[in-house]
Amino acid sequence: MSDTLLTSEARAMVGSTVPQLRGTVYRKEFQRWARAVNDHNPLYFDEAYAQAHGYRTLVMPPLFLRHVMHDSVRLDELRPDGTGGPSALDVPLPPKRMAGGEQTTFVEVIYDGDVLTADGVLKDLTEKEGRSGAFVLVVFETTYRNQDDAVVAISSHSMIAR
Template identity: 50%
Template sequence: MSETDTESLIGDEARAAIGSELGRAVGTVVQKEFQRWAAAVGDRNPLYFDEDYARANGYRDVVMPPMYLAHVTGGVVDLDELRADGIPIRSGGSGSVQLPRCPRRMAGGDDITFLEPVYAGDVITSVRSLAGLEQKSGRSGDFVLMHFRTTYTRDDGVLVAEAASSLIARPANS
């Protein structure tokens, strides 16, 4: 891939955001919210639903499903602040990295290390930064891989998890 191609999908504004903090958000863990998530996954693990079972296995209460963590700090979105595809314009995430030539978004991947169990009532702060932007070529054309780093910290200062995640940004209908 030539340097010209490399520059073509990633603009200066997006490139300048690499390394910067994109967003910081705080959320309180709500038992019913993570249970609704688990039920939507079809994951009826009793650790998430049955307090006695959770206690018998060393937890102090039902525990939050680890993969729910990314949703704890989600915000409130106004309907007039959505892109045409329904993604928030400013989400502290992908929407705030401007890639006008690549409007389509898809999950790329996750690499998460879980350090502490999380319970209902825990207050979690997530800090997300843009770790990098990579232009790639795939079967369905060129795309940009957006790399993020996120830390999740409880309000007593304990880091509960850290994540490297990525999103795929594709040109319109490529």
């Protein structure tokens, strides 16, 4: 037992890299996402329209990016709250997770059919005191590249664990 949520074991993991993720951009997947957002932008649905505006083919909605990388998970490997699966990086942290914030630079347009890689690093762990008690702010930074090895986006995500 300890009076801090942030163990030295967790602290030692700052700077660790996440095993590289790969994902192919499939129009059907990002179109389902766009419909779920009520985002009916023709750049995501009408290839001729996209090409008429100078795009190579259908454009991926920029905020779909992180979802391209999801692998399938075994249901018996999920955490009790239904999240997870084999974690990219198993940092020992309190179990209750909430989104903290994000900052993404979209460097290049991402297209249907692109093959992306994501290289992540555990950037920071900070213990903070909030309205409902102590929590740990977890920051990951991820660099996304396409099949031409061009950086298409750089994203920093924070998560609250309490």
